[in-house]
């Protein structure tokens with residue numbers, strides 16, 4: 469029997485204790501079988517349990533093994549494409565509904581942390597940092613756009629003000645979102661898993677779903693057992709492989725890399741991020757960073773299309789970190805890792821139903837910490853027969869990547885190269 473551990477990372481090294489979770493052996497019956505114990509799966513499971521469903525979660529490796537346990541930890545509101553783009557694509561009515569939901573994920577995280585007493589170093593405050601005047605102009609219109617949807621905890625930062633919250637002289641300004649913030653992502657997932665179990669849900673680790681028998685009473689098969697369920701939620705995202713071939717065609721796994729310094733000490737940490745906000749810049753290929761609870765800098769950036777693991781992550785990410793913070797040149801990097809997110813062509817999530825009883829949500833294309841928490845709620849609503857919000861996502865159009873499975877990676881990399889050049893020359 470395979471035993472897939474967490475990849476080496478700062479998060480795995482500082483994870484809260486978790487109980488042993490055995491692999492599924494034999495047959496079980498449940499109302500809902502959730503495939504994948506990342507945020508999408510755990511959030512779905514929690515909302516369903518809170519509404520009286522019996523839930524069984526199958527996880528191929530360990531809780532939070534995927535992006536949910538490896539990400540930058542940034543609570544970023546809205547979607548990877550903003551509401552104005554959605555509005556142009558789907559019209560005002562659907563955009564209105566999606567816009568109203570765009571800030572709910574961050575609230576759900578905070579409610580979960582408070583209700584289930586999850587220890588995950590939650591901090592309020594996220595900064596979008598503009599490198600060019602054009603990016604600053606975009607932030608100004610983004611603020612107006614978000615305020616239209618009732619999101620008002622926003623402050624534009626001029627050059628002087630951003631220097632007060634980020635000790636880096638690359639930025640011409642920015643926007644502070646006090647309903648953004650940051651967390652220890654794996655500890656959030658582990659806390660949510662404990663909450664699932666406290667409500668009577670069952671999580672099997674080392675239990676990959678290897679086949680789904682579709683039909684009126686679907687059955688999910690694992691190497692040593694099977695789950696018969698009324699409904700299935702597919703939440704394997706970039707790690708799903710080809711379990712559900714219909715989902716693979718319109719999305720592409722991509723890797724992104726993160727490094728973590730040694731502890732910096734209070735004074736140096738405070739000189740970088742005096743208010744302990746997290747930061748992401750406004751480039752298409754963006755850099756993101758924040759401090760951990762023990763005052764290390766977590767710094768991420770870059771994208772590897774097609775999700776190949778780069779050989780030397782530190783060599784890719786450290787120069788980006790030193791460009792922002794040259795004063796860290798003698799600081800040691802203690803951890804470096806890679807993780808996969810799932811990209812769609814529109815960069816909007818792919819949500820839907822296969823037949824009557826198989827539901828899925830995946831492909832939030834980079835910004836997923838908040839969306840995945842919302843997704844769990846929306847999927848649970850749909851299973852309870854209230855599908856209006858689910859349909860607003862399910863009706864978003866999705867297209868296959870040009871070039872099909874074979875050529876989608878070079879095509880997407882070419883697109884990113886073009887946007888990377890635009891970032892570089894400030895277009």
Ligand SMILES: Cc1cc2nc3c(=O)[nH]c(=O)nc-3n(C[C@H](O)[C@H](O)[C@H](O)COP(=O)(O)OP(=O)(O)OC[C@H]3O[C@@H](n4cnc5c(N)ncnc54)[C@H](O)[C@@H]3O)c2cc1C
Nearest residue numbers: 504506507508528534535536539540542677704807836837
């Ligand atoms: C390095 C990195 C940094 C990121 N930084 C940020 C950030 O700072 N802010 C932000 O908003 N977003 C960020 N993201 C994106 C965000 O982490 C993801 O969008 C989100 O965690 C996706 O959650 P998920 O539950 O859908 O998928 P995942 O967390 O990937 O979970 C999927 C789970 O399903 C399991 N699985 C797959 N197939 C099967 C199967 N057949 N049977 C059983 N289990 C299966 C996997 O093992 C995995 O545990 C980042 C992503 C990465 C990779």
